[in-house]
Amino acid sequence: MSSNINNEVVTPLNLGKRKNINNKIRDNLWGYFFIGPFIIGFLSFTIIPIIASLYFSFTSYDLFSEPRWIGLENYKKMFTDDPRYIHSLKITFIYVFGGVPLRLAFALIVAMLLNVASRAVGLYRTLYYLPSLIGGSVAVAIMWRNIFGDIGIINLAITGLGLDAVRWFGDPTAALWMLIFLSVWQFGSSMLIFLAGLKSIPKSLYEAASVDGANFVQKFIKITLPMLSPIILFNTIMQVISAFMTFVPAFIISKGTGGPLDGTLLYSLYLFKQAFEFFSMGYASAMAWVMLIIIAILTSIIFLTAKYWVHYESEGGR
């Protein structure tokens, strides 16, 4: 991976040694010249803010006067004196653990459907990817808001099926599911990743299984799932993290309020409101730290369980 390209100079031994030291210094200088921008940016836009944020989280700070040290007060308030926070945490969990599995399941099913030799697959792949492509935009959030309106096309379809219309903006649970549906609707990018993974599974495995008389379900459980498991792991982690930080759809669909009755007050939105609407910068910083800890815990749990369900070919299974 890293053969040293500059050291291969043919010189008498003692001279070579000095040259080697010079080369090493030069290599280091070049190395830091190239990655220098990253280090400078990392220190100024990440490390310093992280330290400041940790400090703010122990203070009461409104941006206009100096931060005042209050110890663990912010953290205590979050869990004992702010039902809105607990509520926001709860619905964010529902959003993450309702949306991500649904989205991945959809992505996998459609990827398997499309993993056939047909000229039309390219077209379908594009069709299914488009929602993902535009999903992060304000335009789509506006669209979503309107198709779920009291007289929007979703209710038109529901009543068309003979069911009662749902008041998506009247019921906090329905409003949250509206956000979950928006996230599931964008399964296309995961589907593309799964499709690439499916294509890399050797056909011989399936052929051998067929010879042994395995049916579709057996092949899926014994071949497809294990072979895809590293990709599923990667996807799950990335999706959980990004779902936890979802902001734009909640902000647009509720017009920045998190309503109805805080039904769409996802974690990021509540944090944003605390910081830039109520100017509780200290409290919002503490919220950000709890978010970081929750994400770290979730990621480690997924990683720790990975050894039970993720299959690595190079290690001979497991």
Add this chain to the structure above:
Amino acid sequence: MLKSKLRYFLFHLIVGGFGILLLYPVIWLLISSFKVSEDIFVTVGSLIPSPFTFDNYTQGWEGFGGNSFGVFIKNTLIFVIFMLIGHLISCSLIAFGFARLKFFGRGFWFAIMIASLMLPYEVVMIPQYVIFSKLGWLNSLAPLVVPAYFGHPFFIFLLVQFIRTIPRELDEAAIIDGCSTFGVYRRIILPLITPALATTAIFTFYWTWDNLLGPVLYLNSPNKYTVSMALNMFLSNDSVSNWGAMFAMSIVTLIPVFGIFFLFQRYVVEGISTSGIKG
């Protein structure tokens, strides 16, 4: 024979039908943007605008606060250009350093970079805001674009992976021919990584075009708004709800997104399938 034909037909019916169902909301948005505003929710189910009108587009284009929608598009394009220059230069330099040069602490900094991928923006959002306000950068593009000149971990990683597939013999040959380290970057690597740079450019465009939180935090005067900010304003201003104009401008903001996708589909699809970038 008949059975396989039937299966073929069923496959396309289900897969195609489902695809159209998925895109139905977008089609509905497009068609509604040509309806008279008052009719949109009266004729929700109809896919034929009658009468067909362009008024929504002319009305929406007028924008608000004396700024036409063209101003917002111009602002966003400037934002995009600054981001593109920043990401392309800085990420390619940094990625070259990580992928090709041997120096003390390389593994450490690489691990730091990967770890910073997982860091929620919320953690640095408030202190960054404080820092940028102390620098007097509020209500300007500076807080949004300056960080782009110091690399973005996702793209650095993507480019590192790509550079690693290029044979080292090329670098070595260039060095024997008297090329400096910077020369190897400039003359050997840079021309060979254009596909990965294209992916970087496309996703930089998408993320910048869609960025809402940044402009909401840092841009206050309407003449500096980006398109996503402008749409957000349309939504909050809708006292009488001019749905038509809002839909029309939504469509306008989606056109470049679709356009770039259809022009550079290969890079988009490859970027996602190989690096797991979220679209």
